[in-house]
Amino acid sequence: MPKPNSKASIAPDLPGLGEEPVAPGDPHYLGHRARLKARFLDGGPESLPDYELMELVLFRTLPRADVKPLAKQLIATFGSFADVLAAPYERLVEIKGIKDATATDFKVIEAAARRFAKGAIGKRPVLSSWSAVIDYCRTAMAFDDRERFRILFLDKKNALITDEVQQSGTIDHTPVYPREVVRRALELRATALILVHNHPSGDPTPSRADIEMTRTIVEIAKPLGIAIHDHVIVGRDGHASFRGLKLL
Incomplete structure (x- = not known):
């Protein structure tokens, strides 16, 4: 026009x-x-x-x-x-x-x-469009006023099966149950996961509790053939990748 x-x-x-x-x-x-x-x-x-x-x-x-x-x-x-x-x-x-x-x-x-951002990761292998994954996670969670724990469930080709918010918490804490994470992955026949949660404070730096929880999920998932590709923390001030920080 x-x-x-x-x-x-x-x-x-x-x-x-x-x-x-x-x-x-x-x-x-x-x-x-x-x-x-x-x-x-x-x-x-x-x-x-x-x-x-x-x-x-x-x-x-x-x-x-x-x-x-x-x-x-x-x-x-x-x-x-x-x-x-x-x-x-x-x-x-x-x-x-x-x-x-x-x-x-x-x-x-x-x-x-959110729907637009999710569409960018829904039709191709997630790991080949990592910037789109980060954009989606930030759009979906970075500005939330409560902590939420989200999981992206992937198939053997690393395509997105679905993503779900598993837990919601308070402004500075979300309870996460590693065995529930793995149980849901088995239900969906997912072979890999990307863990995501937000820090309403804005600072995406992983806490000691974040690190320990992630390691527990890895330990439970690995014998069952489920890989944890990354744990991403998003906040208003940016994001932090456990893989990038060599915490995985």
């Missing part, structure tokens, strides 16, 4: 994103919306700071309001665009100006991002 020649003509070509063309006497924020959409289309999402990308999301459910202050408040409260999307629904609706429809939009976008 050819790009519009004028900023005011953008809105009619973008159903779902906005308003009618800006006319004399219209509220000031309509002109801002048209300009912001033009910048997004011309420069892509990387051309916008987090709060402006958040404004674009808010345009849908708040079509007749200046949403810039609310967008900035959301980023200041939660930390980043990704943190806002990953925030619990209950915390989102506590923010003045965020109603059910807006919070639901955020959760739909978060789910779409």
Whole structure:
């Protein structure tokens, strides 16, 4: 589709994103919306700071309001665009100006991002697309406010059978039962696993408990022909690979 020649003509070509063309006497924020959409289309999402990308999301459910202050408040409260999307629904609706429809939009976008990231690892051997695995793990877990323990179950060709969250815990602890991990692998006829969990603190550095738990799973799984390819810890500040750190 050819790009519009004028900023005011953008809105009619973008159903779902906005308003009618800006006319004399219209509220000031309509002109801002048209300009912001033009910048997004011309420069892509990387051309916008987090709060402006958040404004674009808010345009849908708040079509007749200046949403810039609310967008900035959301980023200041939660930390980043990704943190806002990953925030619990209950915390989102506590923010003045965020109603059910807006919070639901955020959760739909978060789910779409996870589904997109998972699609990148679902059709080929996982170990040949390691960067996609890391992207998926970070998208799925890095911004969660509770620790969760996820397992990627692989077949003999290292293709993904399924991935499951086995345990959920608190802000700094998740109980993991190594025999349950292996039992589930046997049920799915998995021959290899990638273990994943998150650190809500943001720092992905493995703890002593993380290391000991991983070694226990390896010891139980190895005699049964189940390999542990890696244990990945994700956080807001990055990720840590046990394989890369030579802990496996």
